[in-house]
Amino acid sequence: MKQQNTMFKLQTLVMAMSAILVLTACGGGDTKIVEREPVITDGDDHDDYDHGSGEAGGRLFVLNSADLQAEVFDLDDNDLIKSIALSALPYSVYASGAYRYAALVDRNANKVNFIDGGLWLEPHDDHFHVNSSMPKLINYSVSGSRPTHFVSHGGEVAVFYDGDAATNSNASVQVLTDELIAGAGIPAEINFDMPMHGVAEPRGEHLLSTIRRDDADSTSNNFVLPDQVGVYHVHSGSYELEQTLDVNCPDLHGAAQNETHVIFGCSDGVLVAAEGENGDYSAQKLDNPDTLIDGARIGSIWGHEASEQFIGLASSGDVSQFFVIDPALGELELIDWEPLDNAKPVARGFAYEAEQFVILDDQGYLTQITSHQEGDYIHWEYSGRLEITGADLGEMPEGANFSMTFSQNGHTVYISDPISQHIVIVDLDSFEVSGEIELDYVPSMITWLGIAEEHDH
DSSP states (O other): OOHHHHHHHHHHHHHHHHHHHHHHHHHHHHOEEEEOOOOOOTOOOOOEEEOOOGGGGGGEEETTTTTEEEEETTTTTTTTEEEOOOOSOOOOOOOTTTTEEEEHHHHTTTTTEEEOOOOOEETTTTTTEEOOOOOOEEEEEESSSSSEEEEETTEEEEEEEEEGGGBBBBBEEEEHHHHHHTTTTEEEEESSSSSSOOOEEETTTTEEEEEEEOOOOEEEEEEEEEOEEEEEEEEEEEEEEEESSSSOOOOOOOEESSSSSEEEEEEEEEEEEEEEEOOOOEEEEOOOOOSSSSSSSSSEEETTOOOSSSEEEEEEEEEEEEEEEEETTTEEEEEEOOOOOOOEEEEEEEEEGEEEEEEEEESSSSEEEEEETTTTTTEEEEEEEOOOOOOOOOOOOOOOOOOOOOOSSEEEEEEEEEEEEEEEEEEEEEEEEEEEEEEESSSEEEEEEEOOOOOOO
16 A cells, blocks of 8 residues: 555656646746755755745635626735636635646536636756746636536546436536646546536546436436446556445445545445455445434545545534544544634645645634544644624625635634624634735635645645
8 A cells, every 4th residue: 555655656756747748838928037046955856846935825716706807815925916807706726736727617608717826836957946936717628517626636626427318418527627727638538428416536547426327216316316326447548447346335325535534424424435456445334423414414524645644524503513523533523613603614625745634614713624643543622713704794705605715734724704794714723813805805715825835745
C-alpha cells in the first residue's frame, strides 16, 4: 500500500507539472511571470515552491447573482481585479483540481463553464515560476445531462451527470484536469445506461463510481439513488469497469476519500473501500451507530489527504449530527459540536492541513472542531464558536444564505455575509476575524483560487 501511494503521488506530480507546461503556452500577452527561488532540503531532489510573497494569497471568486457577474479579488490586498459578465446564473461554483479555474455548473443548460482565475505555477530548472494573468471567462466547457456532483482529488475532478428520465437522458461521468481545461481537451468518461443521482471519486488511474442495478427501484427526494460501487480503470482515455464491490450500499448518497480509503454514505451506515497492494479494492460496511437520531442517515461526508479520519453529517428536521468515521478502527463516533438551538449547517469542511473542521451555520456562527490524540485514538471535539455577523438575521435577502471557502495555502477561511454585503476573513490559528472585503451587492457563491501548497503528512 505504501509503495502504491508513493507511485500515486509521483503520478500526480508528473501530471501537475505537465499541466503547467500546457497552461503557460496558453497564457497570452497579459501574463506576468514572477520567479521564485527553490526551497533546498538535504537529501531530497524534489524542489518545492516558496509561498512567500507576490501572488501567494490567491484570489477569491465572488458571484453577484443579481447582476449576473463574477468578481475576482486579489487576496494579497483584497482589491477587485476583474468583473466578468455571465450569460446565466450557475447552479453551483467549485474550484478546479489545481485551483486555477472556477467551474460554473449550469444544470439547466447541461454544461460546466470555466473562469480562469489567472494564477498557476510553471517549473523552470530547479525552481518554479508563478504565472499571473487577468481572470477571464474561457471559451471551453464540458457538457452532459444535469451536472450535479463535482468531486476533486489529487489534481483531478470527476463531474457526475445525473441524467434525466423525463428526457431519456442517462447518467455519465467526466474526469478533468487543469491541463485538459487549458488545452480544451476531451475528458475521459463513463456513460451509464440509465439515470441516477450518483457520485464518482477520481483516484489516479482508478475511478470509484456509483452503480445503479437494473432491478433497483430506490428513490429519495425524487432522485433515483444507486446502491453499488464500481471500480473503473482508465485505458486510452476511457474508463472500463474492473470490479464491483461486493458490499451493497442502499440509497447511496455522499462520498469522500483520503490517501487510503474511499467512503460512501448508505441508508444503513457507510461503505468503506480500501485499496489493496495489487490495485483491487476490498469493502466493508460500518453500521449506523445507536446515537444516530431517528429518521436520519449519513448523507454527506468529508475527507482530506492529511487526515486518517472522515467527518459525516446526518440531519433530520432541525437536528444535525456530525460523526467521526474511522476506517482503521471501524467506528463511528458522535461529535458534540454544541450547536445553538435550531442551528443548521450551511457550509462545512476540513481546513487547510485538516487541523480543524469548521461548521458555518444559518445563525451566523462559525464552529471549530479540533482533534487531539488520546492513546491510539484521535478524538475530535468542540473547541470554539465565532460570530461572523452582527446583523439582524431577519434581514437575510430572500433565497440567500451564508457561504464559505477555504484557502489552500494557509489557515484562512472566507465567509460571505449577504446581509451586510461583505466577505469576512477568519484566521483559524487565532480563530478571530482578521479582515473583510466590502461589496455593494449580495454575494451568493464564493470559492478560493490560486496556487495550493502541498500538505504535511
